[in-house]
């Protein structure tokens with residue numbers, strides 16, 4: 001039955017994440033953005049608060065309710081985290097983007113072997129490495145290679161723009177085992193940190209999301225055990241399609257982050273109009289801004305519903321590529337609009353922490369139109385699903 | 394708990410509405426546009442399905458309306474033809490407002506003719522919402538009612554009243570001024586108008602841009618005196634809010650159906666139309682327009698469903714007012730963009746009356 005109310009578990013997840021965002025993220029936000037560094041204490045606090053405590057409670061409630069809802073619970077919390085600080089949200093210890101391919105393509109043995117690392121209470125991260133200097137959107141054209149040599153895969157190549165690349169304990173790296181196979185030759189490999197031949201290159205300086213680590217990785221005869229190939233299981237055959245399939249789970253998460261930033265900017269702009277309006281500000285202008293914000297508020301709700309719907313489909317195991325792309329494309333455009341509007345509205349105001357945050361969110365927002373598939377790529381995915389029999393290049 | 398799937402029963406009703414839309418609405422759309430009304434046969438067919446009598450059985454209805462279910466129905470009807478859908482929904486809003494806001498006695502008086510199994514389908518209701526000074530938001534309702542010794546005195550305007558010129562039951566939304574002060578907005582209330590009312594001028598709206606199949610009228614109230622029993626229930630009751638927000642929600646659903654009609658129609662066209670040796674949809678310039686249409690349609694539909702869910706759950710008035718307004722505003726805006734883009738996708742053909750796209754674009758524009 002169509003229902004837009006949050007269950008106990010869903011509400012608990014939201015409340016908890018909001019509290020964490022308010023207490024652990026907002027106070028650090030501007031400083032981490034300025035220094036492009038995150039204090040160690042943040043990681044430990046998140047480790048303690050996010051993986052233990054009430055978040056575990058929410059997960060337990062979720063199980064009580066007897067339906068799969070890990071994707072929904074996750075997008076609900078992600079929105080709150082990004083409301084706190086999206087860059088910090090990407091740095092929360094845990095397997096991160098490495099988890100979906102391990103979960104969907106790993107054998108039970110591989111899942112246990114790789115994911116148990118994250119359960120020991122210490123600080124660990126994961127990363128996903130697809131992008132190369134020569135290819136981004138056109139993942140199938142990648143040039144990183146993997147060659148089997150005895151009991152080991154030997155990886156050679158160059159990846160860049162990898163989130164948490166320098167601190168990740170495990171990097172799920174995509175490489176081709178046979179270039180002549182094109183996309184069919186692409187496989188995911190799990191490369192542990194510290195493997196000889198895995199070299200961390202430069203850490204990027206960015207417009208926004210500065211506290212999030214974006215690293216270059218060089219693979220120079222990097223040898224990993226044969227057992228680190230995620231070969232797929234059952235119906236979920238490994239390879240390019242399966243790799244892209246994990247995006248159906250992660251795109252709504254990225255959408256949720258975008259919604260969180262958009263909401264933060266929207267709320268700050270509303271507060272500014274209420275609290276910081278300079279004396280003599282023309283009332284007709286204020287009314288015009290209020291109208292614009294009202295519209296924005298409604299668009300934020302639509303973006304959230306698209307995200308929730310895509311996550312809900314993932315939980316129900318209903319194919320959701322189209323809906324996942326819709327949620328990401330809509331939220332990616334919206335967060336730009338929301339943050340740009342907030343910048344415009346508050347432009348006449350004095351410098352304040354609120355204004356600095358708005359400026360930061362504006363700089364953070366643009367990447368949501370780019371990573372996990374650009375705005376154009378999302379539209380391509382949607383169009384190809386709408387017209388399955390037509391070749392849309 | 395969050396859930397985005399209609400129930401099986403809703404799905405069945407939706408399919409029924411869709412088949413009626415495709416068999417009986419779409420083929421008659423152009424004719425209804427010129428004749429400016431729905432044919433009696435269509436109304437009879439609909440009445441036989443029970444879709445047009447969603448009020449309690451005791452009044453001859455097919456069972457009380459649920460907003461989510463009816464949003465699904467309204468979208469399908471509009472997918473058939475937006476004008477005919479509004480014709481049907483606009484008529485329904487008359488009896489529905491009596492059911493939602495009226496006293497038992499008023500329900501017993503006004504509902505049975507609509508539930509009559511032989512002649513009910515010929516009855517037409519109407520609900521006057523929008524005014525010369527605004528659109529479909531509650532805040533824009535200003536028609537002023539003042540208490541007098543033996544009733545109420547009404548002053549103001551209404552426009553876009555579907556079936557206003559010939560309705561068997563005319564309901565109007567107004568504000569009851571509690572105090573003498575001019576500025577304070579009165580409580581939302583609904584009145585039933587009888588046929589010949591001194592000071593009330595009813596003018597059919599002849600030159601409409603779109604939605605011609607839903608004939609509408611303008612009302613001008615100049616010191617119109619109504620008897621005390623014309624007030625439905627009590628002023629400021631939740632029943633009136635529920636009636637008004639229901640109309641907004643169903644109008645939003647109609648906008649979604651309009652957009653879906655345009656989206657599917659131009660998609661089929663773009664698949665078949667060849668330019669430079671390839672189907673035009675294989676060009677990103679076209680494919681992205683359609684992808685965007687699908688995305689924004691889904692977004693607006695979710696917003697509509699959310700408001701409908703809250704309506705069914707009996708949420709507080711403020712919640713309904715906010716959510717129904719969001720749905721109506723966003724769905725209409727989306728439908729206007731979708732129908733306009735559908736013509737763009739079709740090129741010159743879209744501009745021609747051989748195709749329904751130009752009608753849908755005018756219809757969406759007329760939803761304001």
Ligand SMILES: Cc1cc2nc3c(=O)[nH]c(=O)nc-3n(C[C@H](O)[C@H](O)[C@H](O)COP(=O)(O)OP(=O)(O)OC[C@H]3O[C@@H](n4cnc5c(N)ncnc54)[C@H](O)[C@@H]3O)c2cc1C
Nearest residue numbers: 128129130131135136137161162163370371372373374376
């Ligand atoms: C902060 C940040 C973090 C990132 N984190 C990760 C990570 O953790 N792991 C990872 O693997 N990658 C990561 N990325 C990389 C990201 O996924 C890519 O930047 C993205 O996929 C786009 O690739 P590109 O930059 O090479 O752009 P290109 O693919 O070169 O695209 C350039 C332009 O061409 C357009 N374009 C490309 N192909 C088409 C087409 N077929 N039709 C129409 N237009 C097209 C694009 O939309 C874009 O506008 C990250 C990037 C950033 C900025």
